[in-house]
Amino acid sequence: MIFAHAMSLLAQTAPTNELPPLLVRPLPVWDYWYLLLIPLCLGVSIVYKSIKCQTMDRVPREATLIFMWILVGMIAAAGVLAALVGIVGR
Amino acid sequence: MGISANRSPLPPPLVALAGWIFPGAGYWLIGQRTRALTVGITILILFFLGILIGGVGSVDAPSLGGPDSLFAKVLQKPWFIGQVLAGPISLIAAWIAAVIEAPLSHARVMEIGTLYSAVAGMLNLMAIIDSASRASREAE
Numbered sequence: 001m002i003f004a005h006a007m008s009l010l011a012q013t014a015p016t017n018e019l020p021p022l023l024v025r026p027l028p029v030w031d032y033w034y035l036l037l038i039p040l041c042l043g044v045s046i047v048y049k050s051i052k053c054q055t056m057d058r059v060p061r062e063a064t065l066i067f068m069w070i071l072v073g074m075i076a077a078a079g080v081l082a083a084l085v086g087i088v089g090r
Numbered sequence: 091m092g093i094s095a096n097r098s099p100l101p102p103p104l105v106a107l108a109g110w111i112f113p114g115a116g117y118w119l120i121g122q123r124t125r126a127l128t129v130g131i132t133i134l135i136l137f138f139l140g141i142l143i144g145g146v147g148s149v150d151a152p153s154l155g156g157p158d159s160l161f162a163k164v165l166q167k168p169w170f171i172g173q174v175l176a177g178p179i180s181l182i183a184a185w186i187a188a189v190i191e192a193p194l195s196h197a198r199v200m201e202i203g204t205l206y207s208a209v210a211g212m213l214n215l216m217a218i219i220d221s222a223s224r225a226s227r228e229a230e
Contacts, residue, residue, distance in 0.1 A: 022142065023146050026143065033199060
C-alpha cells in the first residue's frame with residue numbers, strides 16, 4: 001500500500017521533458033535479435049567470474065573462457081532444437 | 091583491491107543495502123575497488139542495454155491497486171522481481187514508464203529488453219550476497 005501511494009504521488013510530479021525516443025521505443029533490431037545474445041553472455045560471464053574468482057587478475061581469462069563455453073552451448077542447444085522442430089514438423 | 095587493516099569492519103546488512111542502492115557499492119565499501127567497478131559497470135550496462143533494446147516500458151511494475159492479493163499482483167509481472175534487484179534505478183525506470191505511458195510491445199525485442207534488465211538485477215543479487223558474505227568473513 002505504501003508503495004502504491006508513493007507511486008501515485010510520484011506520478012503527479014510528471015517530468016516535463018520527454019525522454020529521447022531511443023529510450024522509449026524498442027530498438028528496431030528485429031532481424032538481428034540473435035546477436036543480442038553476445039553482450040548478455042559477456043555481461044553474465046564478467047559478473048559471474050568477478051564474484052567467483054579470489055583475485056581480479058584471473059577474471060579476464062576466466063570470463064573469456066566461460067563466455068566462449070556459453071556461446072558454444074547456446075549454439076549447440078539451438079541446433080538441437082532446430083533439428084527437433086524439423087523432425088516433429090514433418 | 092586489498093582490504094585495509096586499520097579500518098573497522100562494516101556490518102554485512104549495510105554492505106548488502108549499499109550493493110542494492112548502487113550495484114557494486116558493497117564491494118567498494120569493503121575495499122575491493124576493482125571488483126566493485128567491474129561488477130557495477132557491467133550490471134549498469136546490462137540494465138541500460140535492456141532499456142535501450144526494449145524501451146523504458148520493458149521495466150513494468152505491477153499495479154498494486156485493486157482487490158487481488160499482493161502475491162497475485164506481483165505474479166502478474168514476475169520479471170519485475172528480477173528487475174527491482176538492480177536497485178532504485180529500476181523503480182525510477184518503472185516510474186518514468188508509467189508517467190510517460192511508454193508504449194508496450196509484445197515483440198521479441200521487448201522480451202529481450204526485459205530479459206536484459208532482469209538478468210542485470212539477478213546478477214546484482216549475486217553480487218549483494220557475495221559482498222555481504224565477504225564483509226561477514228572480514229568481521230569475524
